Amino acid sequence: MEQPDGPDWYLHEWFATAGLKQHDLVTKLDYPKNTANRLWHGLQPFRRDHIQAISELLNIRPHELLMHPEEAMRIRRLEAAVREVAKEEAVPVVKATAESKKPTGRAA
The missing domain is CATH 1.10.260.40 (lambda repressor-like DNA-binding domains)
Known part of the structure; x- marks a missing residue:
C-alpha cells in the first residue's frame, strides 16, 4: 500500500x-x-x-x-442534531411517565 x-x-x-x-x-x-x-x-x-x-x-x-476541520465541523453538527432529536423525543416519554403515576382518584 x-x-x-x-x-x-x-x-x-x-x-x-x-x-x-x-x-x-x-x-x-x-x-x-x-x-x-x-x-x-x-x-x-x-x-x-x-x-x-x-x-x-x-x-x-x-x-x-x-x-480536515470542515469534516470535523460536519460531524459536530450531526452530533448536535442527534442530541437535539434525542432530547425532543425524551420529553414526551417523561411526560407520559409522569401522567401514568398521577393518582386516579379511585379509592382502593
Whole structure:
C-alpha cells in the first residue's frame, strides 16, 4: 500500500482555522524550535503528548487533528442534531411517565 507524501494530520488547516502559526508551537506550547519545525513539516512523527497538547491549544478533540476541520465541523453538527432529536423525543416519554403515576382518584 502506497503511503501519501507529507504529514498524516491536518495541523496546518487547524492552525489556519484558529488563526495560529507554526511559531505558536514554540510560544504557546514551549516546544523547541527544531521540534516545532519538524512537526509542522511532517518530518517528525507526532506522539500522543503532541496530539493532546495541540488539541488543547486548538480547543478541539484529539482525534479531530486527523481530519480536515470542515469534516470535523460536519460531524459536530450531526452530533448536535442527534442530541437535539434525542432530547425532543425524551420529553414526551417523561411526560407520559409522569401522567401514568398521577393518582386516579379511585379509592382502593
